[in-house]
Amino acid sequence: MASKSLPHSDVGTTKKTQTDKKLEQPKVNLVALGDSLTQGVGDTTQNGGYVYLIKQVLEKRLDAAVVTRNYGKAGDRSDQILKRLQQQEKMQQDLKKANVITMTVGGNDLMQTLQKNFNSLSANQLAEFMPTAQKTYARKLDELLRTVRSYNPNAPIFLYTVYNPFYVYFPALTQLQQYTTQWNTVVRQKAAEDKNIYIVNVERRLSEGQYYDHGSNLKKTTVTDYNELSGDKLAKVLNNQKEKNAYLSPNDHFHPNLKGYKFMAAKLYQVMIEHKKTWLKMGG
Template structure:
């Protein structure tokens, strides 16, 4: 029995050593293969946008995804990173553009950026929802959103044109948005559809740019409710809740951050922004797309 135990321990130790060796080899192999194609030694990363870029809800004070992605790039690619954050809570697409045009420091940073990352559209959509809160039906609300997305596309196009006026070369990584209302209104499929409509514009404009790339953050919508059965159970719970009779009042409370939250990826402070876990998810999503497109920012040209 003792010999069997010793053999088992030896196998575990050897296995752990092999796993550690594989991870080190992968990291070494990545950097070695990139060095052959003249990897850059430094990256200027500029984040611009709304509260998701500012990092509202981040208790670690890492400026949301922006500080985290800078750290990930340093560690994974063994290069230095300078990160500038120009996120401002509450900004719509037109307001981000207005700040860029008005602020010389913002312009200078964008001009010198090797990578641009943007969050946009969430406040444009929220304004539409609040404006049409008293719509007679979910269908009427969605119709208002569909009409509003036309104007949003125009504003986003102007923002991207302005950014490109300062920097034509850097890749732009554009986040989509999520539905922070989901855990309170899981039976309202139209809310998810509204967010996806706006996300489609972000993805479309990224493709149209030619050197911009869409990054999804939609799974923040569901948080811990990952499976279909979990979501169905949540819908039943909401439909049986007596507060559903005051849906308009409840939605206003959620949008203005005046109620509790039950999404493990969303901050309990305001019921809207990601918490640390949520921002780490956004960072992972961004890193995944940046890795796929690393020839546009990591390799010397």
């Protein structure tokens, strides 16, 4: 028995429904700028960390058509990200087309400052250097954000905070956490100058890991005290292949692992949805 073909009106309705669905589908063109956290260093799947993961989340939860461009580069400070942006035309062109911009910046700026003066931490002599270092970073971050805006004045920027990867090893070393928090104050101040920049706060979770909200207990029970460690013992602690923070990679005790990147993607999605009017346009 021959199969019946659909009536002409039904065929038209089907095509119209498919066309309408395509027109109503959210279009997300996401460009990610930054350092190793944008590149995805530490992600054991090697898919690209939070940038890959947020693409999956947006496609699944919003049925969105998502294109991502990942311009993360390990080791880059704020001034080096800026230099790449100024020199790479492809990055500039992709940025112009973006309706979502994400950024991880500042961690290497902070670590450079701390490494130069690490021996001063226990004596809290860093208090002499940090105000100047923060002002320098504020100037560099301002220049980077202004340059990004020169290529794309309208897309929302979702800017991640930095975190203290050594917190679970040295919870009693409050200066280290203090300077991390102060660094993020600079980030928030700069974000406040642009009504379309939104903070993605990962500081406490990535710093404290599974000890989140239990920091006081960690300080009481930890056996690692920086003030009692010589250079050799300190190196041994940080070379231990067992990571004490469940959100960080055991390879370097610094970058997020897959669990950490999943948290970064979840926080990004949460903030993006809170401000969806700035980027979620059907068929746009």
